[in-house]
Amino acid sequence: MSFLDLKNVTKIYPNGTKAVHETSLSVDEGEFMVFVGPSGCGKSTLLRMVAGLEDITEGDINLDGKLINEVDPSERDVAMVFQNYALYPHMNVYNNLAYGLKNRGIDKETIEQKVNDAAKLLQISDYLQRKPSMLSGGQRQRVAMGRAIVRNPKIFLFDEPLSNLDAKLRIQMRLEIKKLQQKVGVTSIFVTHDQVEAMTLADRLAVINNGIIEQLGTPIEIYDNPKSLFVAGFIGSPQMNFLDGNIKNKTLSAEGFEIKDIDSDFEGEVKLGIRPEHLSQSENSLINLKVDLVEQLGSDNLVYGQLKDKKDFCYRCPGNLTIEKGADLSLNIENNKYYIFDKSTGKRVN
Amino acid sequence: MTRFITSSFSHLILLIGILIMVVPVWMIFASSTHTSSMINMNGLQMFLGDSFYENYLRVLLYQGGFFKEITALKMFFNSFIMATGVAILSVVTSLMAAYALVYYRIKYATLLFWIIFITILVPLELRIFPTYSVMAELNLVNSYFGLIVPISASAIATLFFRQFYKTVPDELLESAKLDGANTWRFFVDFLIPLSKTMIVAMLIFMFVFGYNQYLWPLLVTTSEQYWTVVMGLKMMSGSIVHRFAFVMMSMVPPILIIIVLQKYFIKGVFQDK
Numbered sequence: 001m002s003f004l005d006l007k008n009v010t011k012i013y014p015n016g017t018k019a020v021h022e023t024s025l026s027v028d029e030g031e032f033m034v035f036v037g038p039s040g041c042g043k044s045t046l047l048r049m050v051a052g053l054e055d056i057t058e059g060d061i062n063l064d065g066k067l068i069n070e071v072d073p074s075e076r077d078v079a080m081v082f083q084n085y086a087l088y089p090h091m092n093v094y095n096n097l098a099y100g101l102k103n104r105g106i107d108k109e110t111i112e113q114k115v116n117d118a119a120k121l122l123q124i125s126d127y128l129q130r131k132p133s134m135l136s137g138g139q140r141q142r143v144a145m146g147r148a149i150v151r152n153p154k155i156f157l158f159d160e161p162l163s164n165l166d167a168k169l170r171i172q173m174r175l176e177i178k179k180l181q182q183k184v185g186v187t188s189i190f191v192t193h194d195q196v197e198a199m200t201l202a203d204r205l206a207v208i209n210n211g212i213i214e215q216l217g218t219p220i221e222i223y224d225n226p227k228s229l230f231v232a233g234f235i236g237s238p239q240m241n242f243l244d245g246n247i248k249n250k251t252l253s254a255e256g257f258e259i260k261d262i263d264s265d266f267e268g269e270v271k272l273g274i275r276p277e278h279l280s281q282s283e284n285s286l287i288n289l290k291v292d293l294v295e296q297l298g299s300d301n302l303v304y305g306q307l308k309d310k311k312d313f314c315y316r317c318p319g320n321l322t323i324e325k326g327a328d329l330s331l332n333i334e335n336n337k338y339y340i341f342d343k344s345t346g347k348r349v350n
Numbered sequence: 351m352t353r354f355i356t357s358s359f360s361h362l363i364l365l366i367g368i369l370i371m372v373v374p375v376w377m378i379f380a381s382s383t384h385t386s387s388m389i390n391m392n393g394l395q396m397f398l399g400d401s402f403y404e405n406y407l408r409v410l411l412y413q414g415g416f417f418k419e420i421t422a423l424k425m426f427f428n429s430f431i432m433a434t435g436v437a438i439l440s441v442v443t444s445l446m447a448a449y450a451l452v453y454y455r456i457k458y459a460t461l462l463f464w465i466i467f468i469t470i471l472v473p474l475e476l477r478i479f480p481t482y483s484v485m486a487e488l489n490l491v492n493s494y495f496g497l498i499v500p501i502s503a504s505a506i507a508t509l510f511f512r513q514f515y516k517t518v519p520d521e522l523l524e525s526a527k528l529d530g531a532n533t534w535r536f537f538v539d540f541l542i543p544l545s546k547t548m549i550v551a552m553l554i555f556m557f558v559f560g561y562n563q564y565l566w567p568l569l570v571t572t573s574e575q576y577w578t579v580v581m582g583l584k585m586m587s588g589s590i591v592h593r594f595a596f597v598m599m600s601m602v603p604p605i606l607i608i609i610v611l612q613k614y615f616i617k618g619v620f621q622d623k
Contacts, residue, residue: 051524051528052527052528053524053527053528072527073524073527073528074527074528074529074530074531074532075530076528078528079528080524080525080528082521082524082525083521084519084521086519086521086522086524086525088522088525088526088540089544090540090543090544099526099529099531099539100528100529100530103529103530103531103535104530147525147529151529
């Protein structure tokens with residue numbers, strides 16, 4: 001049995017909404033697991049069930065070999081970082097960190113030692129006497145993390161902790177969280193709707209949609225090998241291009257082009273997915289793109305345009321290529337990196 | 351220029367208002383420092399006389415009442431006990447009632463709250479006979495307990511605290527729970543410190559409310575030993591200057607408490623953080 005085990009966990013709210021469908025998942029000790037999905041997909045609910053802040057309608061949650069379904073949140077030995085930090089506004093930073101330890105009846109010297117250690121680790125030693133209202137967003141974030149670290153819990157739970165920070169700070173804190181987790185080595189679950197955060201932080205990633213884990217795997221597995229239309233569209237930035245098509249006798253025909261000898265026995269209506277970065281310009285073109293707009297990111301250019309059938313399409317090319325608005329590009333798919341999904345079920349078929 | 355005129359005009363109105371309120375009080379105070387024969391002959395005075403100590407000391411220590419059992423000093427003591435008791439008890443009960451209403455999973459909590467709130471429409475005067483009979487049955491007539499308890503459940507304070515608790519983010523409770531705080535600790539370590547200014551404001555409100563009670567103390571006390579200041583205002587006999595002196599002194603405690611705690615009072619009532 002792994003460190004954290006969810007077995008057929010289900011959440012049905014009193015009003016009948018099923019937020020989480022029978023979900024099974026295991027997290028190994030020291031692993032950094034990320035739940036990613038659009039808002040309202042049930043990822044936070046799942047996390048809060050682990051924390052004990054939501055009742056479990058059905059199923060079992062085991063933590064460190066112990067069934068914790070009925071264990072009070074205060075006794076589960078989990079720590080959580082909330083989206084709005086939930087710092088205690090009337091206590092200074094020191095007491096914010098020390099509060100959980102005091103409640104566990106730890107003696108004063110040990111508390112002081114632990115708080116100072118955590119403060120040093122997070123570089124907040126200078127603010128220990130300040131109230132949360134006197135701290136900046138990034139500092140508050142650190143205090144919230146300090147409050148989790150200082151207790152030395154079995155598991156860290158992060159509920160979209162970076163979404164209140166500005167873009168630059170978010171990237172910085174993202175790095176720090178990852179470093180910190182590796183240093184402390186505590187099992188962590190991180191909930192986010194931002195796929196970049198998810199990709200960069202995760203050891204393993206669970207893509208959740210409508211209360212179901214659509215796919216579970218390492219970030220690169222999920223990026224390279226999405227199992228469904230939803231996962232393919234959700235992971236990757238800019239988003240994967242999707243075109244309507246039809247397969248007959250191993251030949252896929254889409255608007256304006258055909259791909260022969262595809263690796264699938266499926267026949268019928270499909271969606272063809274092509275990532276913007278898996279395209280290149282070539283003579284024997286497959287796709288003709290009329291350029292509407294070019295976003296220059298420096299290292300890359302994002303080229304937006306329309307295909308013959310007026311369908312929007314995106315192509316990512318190296319930043320040193322100059323492409324004018326209104327140009328006609330002929331593009332080819334690199335190394336046959338395309339994905340085919342059953343149009344009706346959304347399942348991958350190649 | 352027009353701004354100057356309008357602002358002078360509004361200041362003038364304010365000044366007149368202040369004079370209307372302050373002058374009578376001042377006249378009473380000024381008159382209370384003269385001898386009674388002076389007042390009887392010349393009417394109310396605008397300027398201070400020289401009998402201040404004599405009059406006020408006499409009022410404080412004079413044995414009043416039908417049976418000559420009570421002094422003004424004792425009345426102040428009684429009023430202080432009653433007002434403080436009402437203030438503390440009603441704040442404690444409404445804090446806890448609001449806590450239960452907001453944080454416990456009580457069925458029909460909102461309905462319960464509105465039932466509590468409706469009691470505002472049922473003032474003490476309306477339920478005074480049943481309340482008296484309860485107190486009489488419990489043998490609490492002529493006791494501080496009997497003076498305090500029947501008016502120590504405040505729907506207004508419950509409303510204030512409930513509305514405040516509802517603005518406290520849920521994450522705070524959840525975070526405290528994960529930090530090992532039980533329901534009692536959350537109440538003591540979080541809600542009470544967070545509502546500190548509000549508690550002070552309510553203490554002032556309730557102190558003044560308790561201090562101003564007239565009908566209830568009148569009914570529930572038959573012994574002069576339990577007379578309060580406000581009752582004394584009516585019962586006081588003696589010369590006019592002594593009554594004036596007593597009136598002046600009766601205003602001091604509520605004014606004092608508001609002056610000392612007004613910072614908290616304004617913050618608490620207007621949620622000005």
